[in-house]
Amino acid sequence: MRNLRPCLLGVLAVGLRQPDSRQVIPFKHALDCVRALVDFNMMAQYRSHTPETIAYMEEYLYRFHRMKDIFLEFRVSKRTRAKVDKQRKELRHQRAQSNMRVAPSKRRRRLEEDRDEENELRMDMIHTESHFNFVKMHLLSHFSDHIRQFGNIPMYSTEFGELAHKEQIKDGWRPSNKNDVERQILHSYGRQHAIRMRLSNLNSLRCRGANLGDDVLGYLDKTTSTVSTPAPRGRILKGRRDDVSDVLDFCKVLGISLDRICLELIRYSRHNLPTERRLPEEPAILQLLPVELLTQLEIPVLAFQETDVYDIHRARCTGTHRFRNQESRNDWVWVQAGSEEMYGALRGRLPAKLVALFKIRDCSQDTVRRLAGVQMLSPVNSGRPSDIHSLVTVQLREDAREFTLVDIGTILSLAHLIPEGDRHWLVNSRIDLRTFNKIY
Helix, strand or coil, rough: CCCCHCCCCHHHHHCCCCCCCCHHHHHHHHHHHHHHHHHHHHHHHHCCCHHHHHHHHHHHHHHHHHHHHHHHHHHHHHHHHHHHHHHHHHHHHHHHHHHCCCCCHHHHHHHHHHHHHHHHHHHHHHHHHHHCCCHHHHHHHHHHHHHHHHCCCCHHHHHHHHHHHHHHHHHCCCCCCHHHHHHHHHHHHHHHHHHHHHHHHHHHHHCCCCCCHHHHHHHHHHCCCCCCCCCCCCCCCCCCCCCEHHHHHHHHHHCCCHHHHHHHHHHHHHHHHCCCCCCCCCHHHHHCCEEEEEEEEEEEEEECCCCCCCCEEEEEECCCCCCCCCCCCEEEEEEECCCCCCCCHHHEEEEEEEEEEEEEEEECCCCCEEHHHHCEEEEHHHCCCCCCCCCCEEEECCCCCCCCCEEEHHHEEECCCEEECCCEECCCCCHHHHHHCCCH
């Protein structure tokens, strides 16, 4: 369920996007219910809270409880199902006797009326007998009070106990001879714990200025060295391909005309580089510039609500080549395309599909440009989220350029899009906490 949650709202929004006249209201209530529960789950994962974020959590939970009855028919127990079947059989038996005296011309209309009445009685029985009164559903109402009194919810995750189980049990079981294994595990873990306590005590004595031997100090330096926080890395290109050496080869591999590549290189140079650092604009020179084609871009992304912890997003771009014996892989990424005021909820960012990752060298200035060829999408409805599912829709316009060059420094992170139809996608803003906090 934890892996399903990031995609649940978007997939449901696509699946329920074309309701008929009778389905409009139920589908809207179902999306409202799922949206509220997913948003509550996202807010509950925050590691620091304010009165506003707690108020958001309470509002999302209230909306979920107000709409959750739309899923009551899927909470039917065996006992309730038996009552519904018994009721339906009795009703049909009564109607069969009364319909014998009805003229054939009226019988079809009577059957339709009976079917509607049967469905209404069935739903009344389900709503009367079914409920969401179970422990896990009730616990959600205590989250906000728990945060006010004890702090964030992830701090009490049971995953830490599962990791301790691996260290305390499994790591001791593997090197044992599997005879009287419980005693060996306890003995091994006890010795490791005693050694760690001894090292901690010696390190404390050293900090207080105690006279320790050189051999002890040397051992402490090896085992208790200070772990420094790694500096955030820049973007790194990896996976060089051997079938490209210059712009001409680059065009052949991508299947894009030389004129198109040259126009994009000139456009990028004019818009992004100072006059004295621009690329040459003569096609005869451009087509011979050395090029390295690569397949992976590592992007350090600051973790949500952290100041020195970075997640590494690995964007792949294999072109037409297969990725790990499967289909080719060309990832969606976020590109900084404007200021924060542009594109509505997207806040100056646009999703784009990677077409190529490459380095191009200007031999006349001995400079290397690290660029990405992307296919940009544009927001629908000026980037405003839908009133139904709160997701932004993007599209590939008919007049969109099939290949746009951007500096890899403008690629912010991986993006997650869900296909909605022909040349349209939903931006999945619930894929992670950082995207959830940025797009709303």
